[in-house]
Amino acid sequence: DIQMTQSPSSLSASVGDRVTITCRASQGVGNDLGWYQETPGKAPKRLIYAATTLQHGVPSRFSGSGSGTEFTLTITSLQAEDFATYYCLQHHSYPLTFGQGTKVEIK
């Protein structure tokens, strides 16, 4: 199984801050990686697919980078509605595996 190690597990930030979340895969997954935002009571919302492609309708302050084993989600100028939990997901091979999640909290 491919293990996805996500860091940090939580962070505190202020509106307007730049936030970076990292996922490392235990083996190469090419660009078969997505980033999801989870808010309580809602289904996960995909922000990024194919590691770097912004999902239609998602604000441009979200961006993804990386390939192979190292991936990054960056939020430039954090907004109030961005306080949530973020997950990476590899779909390169079964079983699909999620990172452990990063909770972004208000400082």
Added chain:
Amino acid sequence: QVQLVQSGAEVKKPGASLRVSCKALGYTFTSYDIHWVRQAPGQGLEWMGCMNPNSGNSTYAEKFQGRVIMSRDTSTKSAYMELNSLRSDDTAVYFCARGFSRYRLPGEDLLYWGQGALVIVSS
């Protein structure tokens, strides 16, 4: 538009079985895989497996092998996830999500999700 509509919340006793449904709207049901993902309270997202609604073939996470069955009814465009021998740690929100088509185009996988079904396992 594409929607996945899931069955409602349930309370189950330990040892019982659970069946969650997921009705596909707005697309050809048999053209895309269906995945099942769960989230226990305060925990992360966990992939359970996926099913090809055209063939009925399924792939399960090892953790659930022998305890889960994913099936479908093409006449009602519905997918089902059955989990047996329930334990308290099966308490979770269960989601279905649409996967790839046979063309495996970038961006298809796990874009559309059902609203989730809360399942509480308690005596």
